[in-house]
Amino acid sequence: MTIVSVDLADRPYDIRVEAGLLDRIPDFVSPFVRNGRLLIVTDTNVEELLWPDVQACLAHANIDTALYVLPAGESGKSWTELERLTDWLLENHVERSDHIVALGGGVVGDITGFAAHIVKRGCSFVQIPTTLLAQVDSSVGGKTAINSRSGKNLVGAFHQPSLVLIDPDVLQSLPRRQLASGFAEVVKYGLIDDADFFDWCDTHLEAFFDGDAEAREYAIVHSVKSKARIVAADETELTGTRALLNLGHTFGHALEADTGFSDRLFHGEAVATGMVLAFRYSARLELCATQDADRVAKVLHRAGLPVTLSDAGVTAKGARLVEHMLHDKKMAGGKLPFLLARGIGKTFLNKDVDLADIAAFLDNQD
Ligand code: GLY
Numbered sequence: 001m002t003i004v005s006v007d008l009a010d011r012p013y014d015i016r017v018e019a020g021l022l023d024r025i026p027d028f029v030s031p032f033v034r035n036g037r038l039l040i041v042t043d044t045n046v047e048e049l050l051w052p053d054v055q056a057c058l059a060h061a062n063i064d065t066a067l068y069v070l071p072a073g074e075s076g077k078s079w080t081e082l083e084r085l086t087d088w089l090l091e092n093h094v095e096r097s098d099h100i101v102a103l104g105g106g107v108v109g110d111i112t113g114f115a116a117h118i119v120k121r122g123c124s125f126v127q128i129p130t131t132l133l134a135q136v137d138s139s140v141g142g143k144t145a146i147n148s149r150s151g152k153n154l155v156g157a158f159h160q161p162s163l164v165l166i167d168p169d170v171l172q173s174l175p176r177r178q179l180a181s182g183f184a185e186v187v188k189y190g191l192i193d194d195a196d197f198f199d200w201c202d203t204h205l206e207a208f209f210d211g212d213a214e215a216r217e218y219a220i221v222h223s224v225k226s227k228a229r230i231v232a233a234d235e236t237e238l239t240g241t242r243a244l245l246n247l248g249h250t251f252g253h254a255l256e257a258d259t260g261f262s263d264r265l266f267h268g269e270a271v272a273t274g275m276v277l278a279f280r281y282s283a284r285l286e287l288c289a290t291q292d293a294d295r296v297a298k299v300l301h302r303a304g305l306p307v308t309l310s311d312a313g314v315t316a317k318g319a320r321l322v323e324h325m326l327h328d329k330k331m332a333g334g335k336l337p338f339l340l341a342r343g344i345g346k347t348f349l350n351k352d353v354d355l356a357d358i359a360a361f362l363d364n365q366d
Helices: 021-032 044-049 051-060 079-091 106-121 132-138 168-173 176-193 195-210 213-233 242-246 249-258 267-284 290-302 318-325 355-363
Strands: 002-006 013-017 037-043 064-070 099-104 124-129 143-148 151-158 163-166 338-341 347-350
Touching: 002 213, 013 021, 013 213, 021 051, 021 099, 021 124, 021 163, 021 168, 037 044, 037 106, 044 051, 044 064, 044 099, 051 064, 064 079, 064 106, 079 106, 079 143, 099 106, 106 124, 106 132, 106 143, 106 151, 124 132, 132 168, 132 176, 132 213, 151 249, 163 213, 168 213, 176 195, 176 213, 176 242, 176 267, 176 290, 176 347, 195 213, 195 290, 213 242, 242 338, 242 347, 249 267, 249 318, 249 338, 267 290, 267 338, 267 355, 318 355
Parallel strands: 013 163, 037 064, 037 099, 099 124, 124 163
Antiparallel strands: 002 013, 143 151, 338 347
16 A cells, blocks of 8 residues: 655645555545445446445445435536535535545546535545546645536635545556546656656556556556645645646647537547647747657657647637637736746746747647
8 A cells, every 4th residue: 555645734634545445445434434424426437337346345344325426527517516416415414524425537526525615614525536537636636626607627626635545446447548538647747847757657658558557556656646745835826836737738728628628528638639739839939859749749649649639629720729728717917827848847837928829839730
């Protein structure tokens, strides 16, 4: 078992990573049982794939459960679903001392965390992420949110979990496309500030996708260590350190918006193309070598991820994509900060990017 601590001054918590951990779930959640039962939130996919075993395991340890099942997919992160979920929590007499368990991918974790933040003015929650993307990114660091008519994740709060439990074995049932989507966020940690880890991703990519247990566990542990370090340094994105985690996300969000935030382009796929665009734009500004951008594209392409606008199914002109970017949460004083790179592992925040130049750059991309 690897235990990674997120060292927040007033609310430190642990991330526990171990293959087969789900089979021992009572060992970890027992301290959170109140009034003899646990409130658990999941979605229809996880209910079918994992819930029967998890429930049996908890029942064996005499832990009663009440289960709330969200619709699978991004539609689960709506105002309507938030209302239903909070009503259900209240009908089940949730108390402030309760720890609501989020068992699922990013959507389940994001909405459960936000519901935990607001219900009864705040109770606690535990994250048990079941997709790679949730394991290496969204379950750690306390960003919670739902989507609004104006865009993705625009209504939310920082609310840290009390514990994150990660079982790499659950990835065995994850579709290849979803695994690749999460892998984009793994590679991101190398690109931000860890060139050695990018080399590791390059070298171990095939092992990872072939199901090598050691490679998968290493990728997850290394990623959550990076995320824990960055979150501990800048929990609420005040100093710019946490903003590094948004590498590829400004371009990526525009691509997601243009494809309707739908299954046409998964978040991690948009981030993959976005990271390549960030490197290509950095090369255009002569901040990094074109070979660096080419190498980033090559590795992500080998993972089966889209690395060009056409791969991503985006045909919009640069001006249209920049229009999408104007809805970005990071807009400040009419400026949009961009993550650019001076090389692999040398990402930095540039607050002075000319959006007209970004549009012209995008017009010239395949
Ligand atoms: N996924 C970006 C962050 O947690 O800050």
